[in-house]
Amino acid sequence: MREIKVSEITEALSKLCIEANITLSEDMKKAVKDAADAETSEVGRGVMSTLLENLQIAETEDIPICQDTGMAVVFLEIGQDVHLKGGDLTEAVNDGVRKGYTEGYLRKSVVSDPLLRVNTGDNTPAIIHTSIVPGEKLKITIAPKGFGSENMSKIYMLKPADGQEGVKNAIVDAVIAAGPNACPPVVVGVGIGGDFELSALMAKKALTRKTGEPSNLPHIAAMEKEVLDRINESGIGPGGLGGAVTALAVHINTYATHIAGLPVAVNMCCHVNRHASVII
Amino acid sequence: MSEYKITLPMDETMAKKLKAGDVISLSGTIYVARDAAHKRFDEALDRGEEVPFPVKGAAIYYMGPSPAKPGQVIGSAGPTTASRMDRYAPRLLDLGLQIMIGKGRRSPEVIDAMKRNGAVYLAAVGGAGALYSKCIKSSEIVDYKDLGAEALRKLTVEDMKLIVAIDSEGNSVYEIS
Numbered sequence: 001m002r003e004i005k006v007s008e009i010t011e012a013l014s015k016l017c018i019e020a021n022i023t024l025s026e027d028m029k030k031a032v033k034d035a036a037d038a039e040t041s042e043v044g045r046g047v048m049s050t051l052l053e054n055l056q057i058a059e060t061e062d063i064p065i066c067q068d069t070g071m072a073v074v075f076l077e078i079g080q081d082v083h084l085k086g087g088d089l090t091e092a093v094n095d096g097v098r099k100g101y102t103e104g105y106l107r108k109s110v111v112s113d114p115l116l117r118v119n120t121g122d123n124t125p126a127i128i129h130t131s132i133v134p135g136e137k138l139k140i141t142i143a144p145k146g147f148g149s150e151n152m153s154k155i156y157m158l159k160p161a162d163g164q165e166g167v168k169n170a171i172v173d174a175v176i177a178a179g180p181n182a183c184p185p186v187v188v189g190v191g192i193g194g195d196f197e198l199s200a201l202m203a204k205k206a207l208t209r210k211t212g213e214p215s216n217l218p219h220i221a222a223m224e225k226e227v228l229d230r231i232n233e234s235g236i237g238p239g240g241l242g243g244a245v246t247a248l249a250v251h252i253n254t255y256a257t258h259i260a261g262l263p264v265a266v267n268m269c270c271h272v273n274r275h276a277s278v279i280i
Numbered sequence: 281m282s283e284y285k286i287t288l289p290m291d292e293t294m295a296k297k298l299k300a301g302d303v304i305s306l307s308g309t310i311y312v313a314r315d316a317a318h319k320r321f322d323e324a325l326d327r328g329e330e331v332p333f334p335v336k337g338a339a340i341y342y343m344g345p346s347p348a349k350p351g352q353v354i355g356s357a358g359p360t361t362a363s364r365m366d367r368y369a370p371r372l373l374d375l376g377l378q379i380m381i382g383k384g385r386r387s388p389e390v391i392d393a394m395k396r397n398g399a400v401y402l403a404a405v406g407g408a409g410a411l412y413s414k415c416i417k418s419s420e421i422v423d424y425k426d427l428g429a430e431a432l433r434k435l436t437v438e439d440m441k442l443i444v445a446i447d448s449e450g451n452s453v454y455e456i457s
Contacts, residue, residue: 181384183406
């Protein structure tokens with residue numbers, strides 16, 4: 001049994017919030033750079049060079065990459081031999097988000113009630129997904145999620161008869177419908193299987209995968225590649241202004257499902273696909 | 281495709297001359313409003329009041345900045361999705377709103393109102409907020425301070441790089457591309 005004080009989570013998270021919003025991870029930077037090199041249309045190349053310049057300015061001048069510094073989505077993988085002490089875990093996470101978003105001059109984009117819509121003023125509460133895993137470590141991942149792309153996400157409850165073709169069509173349709181609104185080039189997170197809510201959670205989690213790293217399931221890796229190619233054939237392009245690069249990557253996660261069902265969730269993320277992790 | 285340097289206010293002839301796909305370098309005064317501020321505009325107009333900025337001939341940037349650090353004019357300041365303002369835009373266009381700046385497609389109702397009033401919709405590059413902050417030379421809150429990032433602001437911009445996404449005849453760069 002290992003003891004971890006929840007205050008350590010608060011401290012780590014506040015730093016992660018700032019880091020994730022100012023500096024894109026190396027895998028994402030590379031994906032944007034590669035896309036800039038691969039783009040063929042003139043207007044698309046212009047947009048990509050703007051995005052590269054933006055990343056540079058954000059990092060050197062300590063300005064958030066995008067003004068939508070997101071709602072804080074926090075994944076906690078807690079080792080089953082860890083004992084958390086010193087306070088309430090949820091409060092510790094929210095304290096970390098509050099501290100990070102305040103001290104980092106990040107935008108406060110959260111309203112306390114979806115209908116009454118009063119800004120909470122500190123970007124809390126976070127969205128917290130906790131899983132218990134073997135071991136005595138604690139992994140914290142933050143994925144600040146902007147809503148320009150979140151709003152374009154979709155869930156499909158397909159039928160088993162729709163099969164692999166149906167799944168591929170659904171993903172491509174979602175990206176084409178999102179068009180310029182999701183700030184292409186996008187990263188597409190997909191969850192196939194499970195049930196209604198698990199498919200969506202898998203899609204969100206797929207966005208935190210190292211960009212462009214294929215699934216370790218051969219048939220899924222092949223689907224990721226085929227869907228990515230089809231999306232890029234759409235011609236939506238950077239900024240939706242036309243071009244060869246509409247998506248940087250398609251990441252698909254899967255889980256067992258019911259004999260009657262084929263859930264497919266498509267979580268759209270812009271080119272500012274932010275994720276940062278730390279292991280305590 | 282043409283390139284123009286434009287200093288606001290822009291005359292009607294220039295507005296009509298702009299074509300979808302043209303590249304613009306914009307300077308002058310623009311207002312900033314997004315979802316919550318637009319809802320308040322609408323409510324004010326419903327009550328028979330005026331909106332708290334001179335809407336005729338104005339430019340609205342759909343944006344909600346991140347906070348300025350000490351010494352900064354503004355934080356990150358890129359465009360937000362314009363279609364969320366579609367519900368409110370035709371009414372403002374009929375009051376003389378001339379320029380909208382954002383990202384993404386617009387509804388047929390907004391495009392009709394643009395044609396009716398000779399207005400243009402300009403696209404900024406989504407997700408380039410750090411870069412856009414550099415062309416903003418001043419920023420002040422005009423009203424709705426309680427809305428935080430969604431307050432109504434007035435900015436002075438210099439050489440803000442934009443693309444004509446939809447022109448006053450309703451041609452769209454999102455359709456021809």
